Amino acid sequence: MAQQPITLIGGGLVGALLALQLAQRGFAVELFEKRPDPRHTGFRGGRSINLALAERGLQALRSAGLADDVLQHAVMMRGRMVHGIDGSCGLQRYGVDDSEVIWSVSRGALNVLLLDAAEAAGVTMHFGQSLVDADFERRRIRLADDAGVVREMPVGMLIGADGAGSALRAAMNAHTPLGERIESLGHGYKELEIPPAGELPSAVLQLSGGHDQFALEPNALHIWPRGGYMCIALPNTEGSFTVTLFLPAQGAAPSFATLPDAASAAAFFSEQFPGLLPLLPRFSEDYDHNPVGTLSTLYLQRWHLDGRALLVGDAAHAIVPFHGQGMNCGFEDTVVLANLLAAAPDDSAEVFAEFQRVRQPNADAIATMALENYIEMRDSVADPHYLAKRELGAL
Ligand code: FAD
Numbered sequence: 342m343a344q345q346p347i348t349l350i351g352g353g354l355v356g357a358l359l360a361l362q363l364a365q366r367g368f369a370v371e372l373f374e375k376r377p378d379p380r381h382t383g384f385r386g387g388r389s390i391n392l393a394l395a396e397r398g399l400q401a402l403r404s405a406g407l408a409d410d411v412l413q414h415a416v417m418m419r420g421r422m423v424h425g426i427d428g429s430c431g432l433q434r435y436g437v438d439d440s441e442v443i444w445s446v447s448r449g450a451l452n453v454l455l456l457d458a459a460e461a462a463g464v465t466m467h468f469g470q471s472l473v474d475a476d477f478e479r480r481r482i483r484l485a486d487d488a489g490v491v492r493e494m495p496v497g498m499l500i501g502a503d504g505a506g507s508a509l510r511a512a513m514n515a516h517t518p519l520g521e522r523i524e525s526l527g528h529g530y531k532e533l534e535i536p537p538a539g540e541l542p543s544a545v546l547q548l549s550g551g552h553d554q555f556a557l558e559p560n561a562l563h564i565w566p567r568g569g570y571m572c573i574a575l576p577n578t579e580g581s582f583t584v585t586l587f588l589p590a591q592g593a594a595p596s597f598a599t600l601p602d603a604a605s606a607a608a609f610f611s612e613q614f615p616g617l618l619p620l621l622p623r624f625s626e627d628y629d630h631n632p633v634g635t636l637s638t639l640y641l642q643r644w645h646l647d648g649r650a651l652l653v654g655d656a657a658h659a660i661v662p663f664h665g666q667g668m669n670c671g672f673e674d675t676v677v678l679a680n681l682l683a684a685a686p687d688d689s690a691e692v693f694a695e696f697q698r699v700r701q702p703n704a705d706a707i708a709t710m711a712l713e714n715y716i717e718m719r720d721s722v723a724d725p726h727y728l729a730k731r732e733l734g735a736l
Contacts, residue, residue: 345687346371346497348482350472350509354448355654355671356502357455361405362679364462368686372464373484375471375503380456384449390532390583391575392451393418393562393665394444401672407458411451415444416576422561423722428616430550432561433722443562443665445575472503475512477649498689499650500678502671505639507656513646520642526661526715528570529590529597529633535620537580545619554580556620564718565614570595571719572614584621587719590633603628636661638708644697648690653678658704663714666707674700 349360352374360370376385394402394415402408419442420434435441460466473483473491482499485491501509514521538546538556551557555576563574563582570589574582589596595613600606603625610618618624639659645651654671677699681692 345689348496348499349373350482350499350501351375351503351507351654351656352452352456352459352466352468353502353504353654354452354455354668355675357452357459358401358405358672359500359502359653359675359678360464360466361407361455361459361462362675363682364459364464365405366679366683368682369497370459370464371497372459372466373470373472374466374468376468377487378456378466378468379449380453384452389448389585389662391445391447391577392668393575394446394451395665395669396443397666398669398672399444401676404676405458407454410454411446412444414450414454414578415446416578417560418443418445418562418575419560420562421718421722422558422563424563424565424616426567426613426615428548432558445562445577447577472501472508472512474515475499475509475650477513477516477646480649498648501650501652501656502654503656505637505655505659507652509650510641510652510656513650513652517643517646519644520640522640524638524640526636526638526712527590528587528715529635530588530662531586531597531628531633532631533584533586533621533627534623535574535582535584536622539580541620541622548616549620555582556580557582564722565617566719566722567613568720572617573718582620584617587636587715590635597633638712640705640708644701645693648688648693651678651689651693651696658701658708660704660708660711661715662711663718664707664711666711670704670707673703 346369347363349356349370349372352372356372360372363370399408402411420432422430422432424430469487470484473485475482480496481493482496483491483493501507503509513519535556537554538551539554541556546556549556557563559576565572570587572584572586574584576582591598595609600609606628638661641657644657653674655667660667678696681696685692
């Protein structure tokens with residue numbers, strides 16, 4: 342198949358999987374990623390340390406032939422383990438058996454696996470190359486390297502998988518307004534770590550309900566719902582858990598503004614999360630060192646500039662993380678787009694329009710569900726009426 346080459350901006354989760362899917366369908370793909378190659382320098386942060394992989398994302402990985410490889414590095418989560426303030430806890434299963442589960446995966450390990458697979462499929466990759474802007478009339482982009490040296494180069498079909506703060510989206514929006522609206526949630530998040538069981542005193546472990554190298558039950562997504570805020574924890578393969586505290590960013594206590602440092606937050610944790618605090622031996626270092634992340638929903642009226650440029654993944658539809666579906670939705674994008682392009686490689690304008698037509702209703706729906714699920718996770722799951730309805734199969 343001889344098609345016009347594809348220039349892909351962003352080699353995160355969605356960009357790497359899209360590059361692979363396109364290469365598997367015979368496209369020549371050149372990928373530019375702002376960060377250094379994580380396979381040589383180690384994965385450098387951004388967003389959450391681990392993520393929930395669900396059936397939608399798994400289906401996309403299956404179509405690329407990677408599902409088994411990914412699941413080898415994942416921990417199964419059978420349901421929500423809800424922790425009351427009084428130390429009680431109970432598992433709310435996602436399904437009747439292990440055919441309906443989700444998986445906790447490391448963002449860094451998954452990104453590396455996808456980059457390896459894309460490169461093996463023939464994708465040309467450039468790291469430490471940040472898109473600065475794009476000239477859509479001349480079909481050229483400008484890239485800055487790590488030293489800030491800017492170069493210009495011609496592009497083929499331009500696709501942006503450069504995340505929620507997409508530079509390609511900014512360039513497209515400057516050329517033709519995309520109808521962009523960003524709604525901040527007003528809540529932020531901070532990550533903390535429960536280490537493997539071997540690093541915790543046995544007196545603490547006797548109370549926490551874990552086993553093997555895990556300080557908590559490993560096969561669950563843990564939630565400490567507290568009404569207006571919550572903590573969650575997802576397991577990592579080596580026995581640790583990544584804990585995320587979600588809290589209002591500003592305003593009356595408790596908020597990140599009223600709990601600016603570990604000293605103030607420790608008293609809050611011992612009052613609101615008494616069972617969790619003893620599992621966080623590096624609480625002070627983590628709290629003071631790890632940044633407060635922001636959470637927003639991105640709505641766009643247009644995802645593409647005729648057949649010249651298209652946005653996918655978070656660059657097109659970033660959502661809040663409470664349904665654990667941002668990456669999963671972006672993974673679905675990659676299969677739909679690769680199939681549409683393979684069917685009509687010479688008609689990118691039609692393909693991009695069809696891609697938006699097919700995917701935008703899904704993205705809008707999951708954006709709404711993700712916002713609703715924040716209320717459910719931090720509040721309703723601990724409500725006895727909710728539990729009664731769930732027992733009856735109503736939720
Ligand atoms: P990103 O992962 O942001 O990747 C964008 C890439 O583009 C990065 O590698 C970046 O370095 C690169 N880039 C940026 N700018 C440029 C530039 N100018 N030039 C070149 N490259 C550039 N989703 C789930 O499905 N399940 C979950 O459990 C889940 N949990 C989450 C928890 C939190 C706290 C957060 C914040 C998000 C969570 N998400 C989850 C959402 C998920 O992280 C995103 O949907 C996913 O990362 C989107 O992938 P992406 O490749 O589109 O964007």
